[in-house]
Amino acid sequence: MDKTLHIVGGGMAGSEAAWQAANMGVNVVIHEMRPKVGTFAHQTGNLAEMVCSNSFRSDDDEQNAVGLLHWEMRAADGLIMATADQHRLPAGGALAVDREPFAETVTARLKAHPRISVSYEEITSLPENGHWIISTGPLTSGTLGEAIAAETGADALAFFDAIAPIVYFDSIDMDKAWLQSRYDKGETEEERTAYINCPMTKDEYEAFIDALLEADKTEFHEGETATYFDGCLPIEVMAERGRETLRHGPMKPVGLTNPHQPDVKPWAVVQLRRDNALGTLYNIVGFQTKMKYGAQTAVFKMIPGLQDASFARLGGIHRNTFINSPTLLDGQMRLKSRPNIRFAGQITGVEGYVESAAMGLLAGRMAAGELLGASIEAPPATTAMGALVTHITGGADAKTFQPMNVNFGLFPPVDGVKGGRRGRKDRYKAYTDRAKADWQGWLAQQKLDAA
Template structure:
């Protein structure tokens, strides 16, 4: 898939982030999940060991006039730099709301109800194939859960504060509002799973939890981003079979992300058009996802280093995964409707002579990947 291709390209480029991810990887049934503390410490240690790196902590309240700079604060940056960017660009910032899921203490999950299994038994080893805990619901339990979810007290937006949601990270109650069956065909879909405690009974819906740390003491409720108030979350989530006595290490929440209109403000080298000594990197550029954000950081770093060395890099080839993303955010997207974007094959230019539709999808995706790898390796080789 496109994310896997992006992983490959980053590894070929010697990405520190991917090295850290591999060093702190958790079983996740074929997905890439990491121990947060181990991941962060790995990156910090590697950076601080470099002889030409100095760490200074503090807030930048104005855009610098000289030098090479990379603005990589993430969308929820503090007010002062955000205001400085807005003043510089003369454009209203775009915004969307992002939500996070609750995390449960593993010891509080009832293993007499929940069972360990990755969907379709995906994974190269036993740990991967048992990376998720699954909590089954019958139809009556599901309907009661949806009723409680819809009735629960939610966090309200402040007066005058409006923004959309990123479709890849919708709060579960927003999904439920779109239809009572939406969750059962989304994060609560029961397919590819067999209840180890009752193999003959097919669950109507399933809530999955995934390890959130290397010790296996914390589990994240997969896909359960929410804007419910804390008290409501505890009540509603304890309706899930197996979580009746759940203790929460962190409850879900919602935050407002802001980002510039990159198609109009950034050039093909991720530089602010009005101040080309300043680059943007990470999620603030208008990509969505941890890997995509890290990929934009990789590009910004390489491009800045090339300029400092007096050997500017040529533009990233559009046929690579990195190139498809950067092309989208710096000009390929429609500026008036610009929203954060994950990497996906819909961003790639068509390959001539291949069938459209679902039947030709496998051949198309392989062709995209083969072409991307050739283009990316050529760019790395200079």
């Protein structure tokens, strides 16, 4: 039996997966198509090349979920975080790096590892045999993308992805909004109150449409054609088709009664739907957008009930490649139809450098454990990595699954800690304290099993 782990893609996820697996005693081959086969974004053939920002975002491990993820990766002897710390640049509370020496150092350390080799070639099909991790990211080659689509049943994996914003539930003003499904549909109370509704008067609606049409938008590069995911149009495109289009589409006010003003029929209603099983995150229904971030915050806070909203994720539009992980992957990040293949990184539906590397860390450890005859369970959902992997392998709604950054809305609530905006600092500290203890326990259990 082949005891070698093969990793397709040498980005953040593939590099971290290789490092973790090799340090557990497994031989690893990284298959990287660059520089023989390039992409429009990459400039070099280095592993872990940063193609967009040079920031790993907040490094605050007590009040920020991505900072907590940094902490967990450092505790697991992560290559990506160690190299980022080595090439850190001044950036306030953020972790920004000097991108070229960062990638050069990651590449050098991986190539110097006695258990790791790099093969510069394009993998164009899903392997039938052996142990593999696919970590090709949002710029997966067209040929491999077609092979993945053929296996998973997806019509297309590469597209311009228009996504809707996600709001923290505890930042929504429920004195203005209310819980109700349209026409009170549903057999249970939970189903009948599945949506949060934000009412608008005619004047508020008209002002909202004006702001939407005037807002700064992301434009396509010359020669690019917009093919949207699942036929979902950005709300600006719908608004451009007529001022009443949204009021007869995602903002239609029918089948709803505002309990705060039961005798007043709203002119339009913005609905938010729960985005995770915990009920801590809500997405704005039908509000896919290509507005720039600053414009989104200003425009969406015009919605009654969202005037103080905090966003777990703003909307956006970009070329992306990812699979519907909640449907296709098991808890070990294996493709259910081909369990010899794991997926890691952005292709699993996480967003960001750090999240991608974190999923590589888990996939690398799980794959190595399997090769060594010791099953490694996913970390507790109370940890940052556990919350992410739980989200992508079953916690998210498969029908509306979209890429997600790590955020505290993915974590199970902490009992006995007050909620609301004023209690957020204490609540986030409780999340991080619990996560650190549980992460250390998970790491210690692996050491015990190895012994």
